[in-house]
Amino acid sequence: MNGDDRFEIEVDGRMVAATGSAVSADGVLALSGLGDGGIVIRVDGGRAAHLVHGASVSLEPGIRLAFRTFRGATVRHLRVAGLIWDWGDPAITETEIRAIGGIGDDVDLWRDGGSEPLRRGSVVDLTTPWPPQIDARDAVPERSSVPVVINGRQVLLERPEVTFEDLVGLAFPGTDLVSASSRALTVTYRQGPPDRPEGSLLAQEAIRVRQGEVFNVSATNKS
Structure with missing residues (x-):
């Protein structure tokens, strides 16, 4: 641990400095420039999870925390590989799901048991009555015929x-x-x-x- 307890965390794709033993949702919002209004989603560790106001996450050596922040107050949900994810926008892209979940190009993403995998870079609507179900399956080589x-x-x-x-x-x-x-x-x-x-x-x-x-x-x- 550094003598002044300084850590680097990622906020909306930028590396910023955080001090102390923990970072709170309000602290992340302040670092993002949103002030005291908005939604904080933690996106390290292979999933997207809502960090509610008043909650905090410990800062530890060797662990780089990452967060996304959103304006508004509505938290959306989806299920990825059996785990509930939270999100602050009405939609999430296939690219964001891959990046957060650490899902490689050798795996296809499928929505709600569809007949075809999601297209690369496509958008998943999160305003549906039920949270979308995203499954990961090994990519099948393209058929030659x-x-x-x-x-x-x-x-x-x-x-x-x-x-x-x-x-x-x-x-x-x-x-x-x-x-x-x-x-x-x-x-x-x-x-x-x-x-x-x-x-x-x-x-x-x-x-x-x-x-x-x-x-x-x-x-x-x-x-």
């Missing part, structure tokens, strides 16, 4: 990337419509990724497909 539907027929793609021309060839096997100047080709899709669930492709454009994505490829005579 992906089942999709092309013109009503299920097709197993050998790789997750496919081009406009690939889709035309799969929709009309045995023909060369791509080079036929008398044909107008259109490729549309639906049930795509959340950020682009439906749309169309242009000639020579590529897309990364997801399981179950539906494509419609049409060829019409040019007038």
Whole structure:
């Protein structure tokens, strides 16, 4: 321990000096610049926990405390890997969950037993009636082949990337419509990724497909 009992703690991503044998919630708020109003969440030790007003945490050599502070008075909740977490905002990002929980890139995060893992950097809404349930599972290597539907027929793609021309060839096997100047080709899709669930492709454009994505490829005579 230093002779003047000085310690470094992290407050909102900044390293600041704290003195004495303990730091209180009000002390953290003062160090953050929020004064005596706000919420203090302790984020070291693998979880996010509310430090209530009047409570304090001991300062000990070798232990670096970390806190996040928020304006307002509403504490939200979520459950991560079976543990209740507290938070001071209406939402928390997937990135923040990973950083606080010490969760590496070799693990996927899943919400409420969903069919797909959370996208990297996505936002988890904490204003729902029940606290969201976040589970961590070992990441599964990306499948080398992906089942999709092309013109009503299920097709197993050998790789997750496919081009406009690939889709035309799969929709009309045995023909060369791509080079036929008398044909107008259109490729549309639906049930795509959340950020682009439906749309169309242009000639020579590529897309990364997801399981179950539906494509419609049409060829019409040019007038």
